[in-house]
Amino acid sequence: MGPILQELSSASPLRVMMFLTALTVLPGVILSMTAFLRILIVLGFLRNAMGLNQMPPTQVLIGISLFLTYLVMGPQLHKVYEDGVEPYLAGTITEVQAMERASSPLRDFMLRQTRDRDLALVLNLAEAPPVERPEDVPMRVAVPAFILSELRTAFSIGFLLFVPFLVIELAVAALLNALGMIMVQPTAISLPFKLMVFVLADGWSLLVASLVRSFGGST
8 A cells, every 4th residue: 555655645636536436436346346246145145054143243254255355356456456556656557548457357357257148148238249359348248247147156155055054954843843842943953053063064164265266266
């Protein structure tokens, strides 16, 4: 941040305004154009599958998602700064050129995670002509197509997360029914078993490793 603040201190009011405007849209960029979307949804599915409504807290899940997003997208973010932000602050390129250079690494990342079916759907909805090269895909098409693919992937992973915990829930419910303890809530009994299985299986490490690898590498 040091070089950025130093450049801004001597920049024109227009550039300062542009920088502040970029900060206001940064949360939307993080939510819709990075790995953050898939990671946060999957972590939310995990919490619900285990029956833990508030543990870990939402703030903790967001923090984990942010750092895992930085782990996955470190090379892309470095390229955005190196190709777009740094030359713009140095005054060697215009605002339009900076936007084009900064969006290129993000578009490449999104298109690698986007299904052809979703991309074709959004192209059709936008009434845009067919594209032959990834760099020809406009951002107004790439972002919605990426979001659709990420939602499908996240829900698929969420389904796989629910299966083992659902098996535990059904087994506990059947056992309580066989013992005649029909007034006992199965959730109260199954929760400790879910936690035990998750901890013994080193669930956090497995989940984080699977999530990061699901992006097929960050380079």
